[in-house]
Amino acid sequence: MDPLIVRVAFAVLATTGIGVVIYGLLWLTMPVAAPGEEPAPGRVELGPGTGRRQLLILVALGIAASVAIGKIIQTGGALLLPLILVAAGLAVVWRQLDADRTLSVPGVRWALAGGVVLAAGGVVLLLATTGQLANARNGFAATLVILIGVVLVTAPIWRRLLDSRGEERAARIRSEERAAVAAHLHDSVLQTLALIQRHADDQQAVSRLARGQERELRAWLYDPKVVREGGTWAGLVAGMVADVEADHALIVDPVVVGDAPVDEELAALGAATREALVNAAKHSGATAADLYTEVTPERVAVFVRDRGKGFDPATVPDDRRGLRDSVTGRLTRLGGTADVRSAPGEGTEVELVLPRSAA
Amino acid sequence: MSGPRVFVVDDHAMVRAGVRAELGADVTFVGEAPDVPTAIEGIRATLPDVVLLDVHLPGGGGRAVLETLRAELPEVRWLALSVSDAAEDVIAVIRAGAKGYVTKTISGPDLLDAVRRVADGDVVFSPRLAGFVLDAFAAGAPAAPAEEEATDPGLDLLSAREREVMQLLARGYTYREIGQRLFISVKTVESHASNVLRKLQLSNRNELTRWAATNRLL
Numbered sequence: 001m002d003p004l005i006v007r008v009a010f011a012v013l014a015t016t017g018i019g020v021v022i023y024g025l026l027w028l029t030m031p032v033a034a035p036g037e038e039p040a041p042g043r044v045e046l047g048p049g050t051g052r053r054q055l056l057i058l059v060a061l062g063i064a065a066s067v068a069i070g071k072i073i074q075t076g077g078a079l080l081l082p083l084i085l086v087a088a089g090l091a092v093v094w095r096q097l098d099a100d101r102t103l104s105v106p107g108v109r110w111a112l113a114g115g116v117v118l119a120a121g122g123v124v125l126l127l128a129t130t131g132q133l134a135n136a137r138n139g140f141a142a143t144l145v146i147l148i149g150v151v152l153v154t155a156p157i158w159r160r161l162l163d164s165r166g167e168e169r170a171a172r173i174r175s176e177e178r179a180a181v182a183a184h185l186h187d188s189v190l191q192t193l194a195l196i197q198r199h200a201d202d203q204q205a206v207s208r209l210a211r212g213q214e215r216e217l218r219a220w221l222y223d224p225k226v227v228r229e230g231g232t233w234a235g236l237v238a239g240m241v242a243d244v245e246a247d248h249a250l251i252v253d254p255v256v257v258g259d260a261p262v263d264e265e266l267a268a269l270g271a272a273t274r275e276a277l278v279n280a281a282k283h284s285g286a287t288a289a290d291l292y293t294e295v296t297p298e299r300v301a302v303f304v305r306d307r308g309k310g311f312d313p314a315t316v317p318d319d320r321r322g323l324r325d326s327v328t329g330r331l332t333r334l335g336g337t338a339d340v341r342s343a344p345g346e347g348t349e350v351e352l353v354l355p356r357s358a359a
Numbered sequence: 360m361s362g363p364r365v366f367v368v369d370d371h372a373m374v375r376a377g378v379r380a381e382l383g384a385d386v387t388f389v390g391e392a393p394d395v396p397t398a399i400e401g402i403r404a405t406l407p408d409v410v411l412l413d414v415h416l417p418g419g420g421g422r423a424v425l426e427t428l429r430a431e432l433p434e435v436r437w438l439a440l441s442v443s444d445a446a447e448d449v450i451a452v453i454r455a456g457a458k459g460y461v462t463k464t465i466s467g468p469d470l471l472d473a474v475r476r477v478a479d480g481d482v483v484f485s486p487r488l489a490g491f492v493l494d495a496f497a498a499g500a501p502a503a504p505a506e507e508e509a510t511d512p513g514l515d516l517l518s519a520r521e522r523e524v525m526q527l528l529a530r531g532y533t534y535r536e537i538g539q540r541l542f543i544s545v546k547t548v549e550s551h552a553s554n555v556l557r558k559l560q561l562s563n564r565n566e567l568t569r570w571a572a573t574n575r576l577l
Contacts, residue, residue: 073394255490255529258497290486290531294493303530 002329021062082126088117183291204249212246233295234259236270241291244274248281251288258295260356269300269354272338275326276304276350284308284348300354307347313340327352362386363478367425368398368408369440370416374463378411378440381467387475392418398424407435408478412457414441414448422448438477450491454560459483479516481549482556489528492517492555496562517555524551 013019092115096108127133151158192213199205219238234256241252260266273291280289286308293302327350331338336354365386375391382388387406392398395418402410402424412421413520439460440451449460458477461470462485473483484492496517517525520541527537534552538545548556 253486253531255486257490257493257529292486292490292526292530294526294529305531 018066019136021059023323025062027080052317078129082122082129084121085122087150089115089117089122091115092118131275143258167178184220188220189213205227207251208245208249211251212242215242215245232259232261233266233293233300235269236262236266237273237291237293240270240274240277241248243276244281248278249287250277250281252277252291254291254293258292260295260300265354265357266300268330269302269352270338272327272330272352273302273304276302276352279327279350280304280306280308280348283308286347297356299356303349304352305347308346310342310344310346312344313342363408363474364389364405365474366398366402366405366410367391368393368402368410368416368421369413370394371413374413374440378470382471382474385471395423399427402428402432402435406432409474410435410437411440411474412437412452414439414452414460419459420448421452421509422455425452425457429456436477436480438473438483448487449488450559453488453556456560459485459556460486460488482552484525484528484552484556486529486531492559493522493525493529496522496558497541517558521551521555524548525555528552 010019010023013022093113094110096115099120124133127136192209196206196209199209237256238255241254244250245305262270273293277291280286284306286306289304289306291302291304293300328338328340331352331354334354335357336352339351339353340348341351342348360398362385365382366389367378367379369375370389370393375393379391389407390401392401395416398410398412398416401404401409410424414421414425414445416424422437429437437452437457439449439457440463441449442463443461453460459473459482461473461483464472476483523541524537527540532540534545534548537543537548541548
């Protein structure tokens with residue numbers, strides 16, 4: 001149902017008085033939907049702890065109240081203002097205490113104080129108009145004394161209640177955390193261990209699985225959020241290394257010095273770096289490569305070094321364009337440089353330098 | 360059995376066994392310990408050349424062992440071993456006097472090389488430790504205000520050569536390759552590395568601790 005229709009209907013009903021009562025009852029008994037949660041259609045549930053009998057009593061009370069209000073309005077208008085004040089104050093207080101709001105938000109506290117003042121003002125006004133103020137004062141003093149006495153006597157119980165509530169909360173948080181850790185370990189580490197058992201004779205697969213899992217677990221345990229979420233050069237490099245290691249039999253040890261947010265040019269440099277790593281994985285024959293990247297205000301430099309078989313850069317045939325096009329070409333277009341140092345048997349080092357335009 | 364006399368401190372029996380198996384006949388194992396008190400006792404009794412020290416140990420960590428024994432046994436050299444510890448802990452052990460650190464996934468020959476190097480009084484920089492030094496001693500970063508006792512301001516800066524050496528280390532070069540590349544002797548590369556490690560240990564640059572607190576080293 002469209003909430004607007006409900007609201008209009010209640011506004012109309014409220015003029016007769018009965019609408020207010022129904023609204024109040026529904027407010028008391030309907031469960032509060034979490035924000036963003038779609039209410040289940042056709043299913044009306046009573047809030048916890050509200051029995052059918054209680055509901056009947058409330059309905060009777062509400063009808064009595066509306067009848068009384070009607071009488072009061074008929075007999076004398078003088079009582080109307082104080083009653084409205086009390087009702088408004090109560091409504092504000094209830095509204096604030098409802099729906100699990102925390103008292104730590106200052107706005108809620110002020111609203112609560114305002115509601116209490118409003119209701120108290122209404123009560124005083126009500127007593128004053130009916131001439132009962134003096135009597136009420138005596139009664140109020142006595143009640144206050146008794147209340148204070150009761151609070152003092154039962155203070156230890158209140159304290160214990162508060163304490164045990166805190167403890168319960170801590171225990172719940174602990175067990176939730178434990179469950180989250182268990183879930184994560186199950187999804188990652190246990191799965192990987194199962195895979196490793198299945199691939200026990202394939203040494204390369206085992207070491208790749210172990211390596212990938214190690215990285216994932218480490219990132220989960222130690223990495224600052226920024227790196228995990230990406231958006232910076234260090235995050236981009238970490239993700240790229242993980243991808244390359246997963247796709248190729250190459251272990252990469254990345255060292256990142258400095259960091260910067262990723263823009264278009266850095267993304268291009270990342271693509272070129274990936275190409276250099278993939279090249280090392282495919283052609284060098286080495287099982288490991290070092291990746292060092294340094295971000296300074298003037299430039300971003302990347303060094304990819306492997307200790308594989310190396311090659312003579314002068315003898316690369318023209319049809320092997322991987323390095324030349326996707327690495328050198330890309331960098332030159334951005335105003336950077338790409339340098340490949342290699343000799344047969346000496347391994348290869350690719351150096352990519354990109355000046356930072358923003359600096 | 361020959362080579363440097365090595366003592367292994369690690370709370371995992373598997374790691375101790377693995378290290379023994381990998382170093383094997385090339386070093387002399389004089390003992391091992393799984394926690395801080397046994398380590399202190401054992402090292403006092405055996406006086407090894409090199410202690411392989413786990414960063415994370417029950418009873419105070421590798422740092423506790425180092426701090427207890429360093430002044431007492433200045434001739435013992437320390438090499439930190441670590442798996443996935445926070446940079447803070449690794450840096451703390453190095454600042455407490457370790458000559459370098461290696462990961463537990465290091466290959467057998469590399470570990471042997473590191474142990475020999477440390478036994479000879481040199482330092483061991485992994486690419487990552489070199490990266491850390493470059494980051495923490497970055498040119499633009501502010502140095503700690505020198506309000507306390509007059510510290511040598513040189514401690515807070517790397518020389519151009521030291522920076523070059525660290526960059527090549529971070530790029531995965533060995534000392535020998537760095538020497539060839541920079542046209543200097545391996546001994547000179549080693550002395551640059553030792554100087555940098557000394558700066559890392561003695562500098563009171565704010566950056567060091569701040570960086571270590573927010574990053575991991577492995």
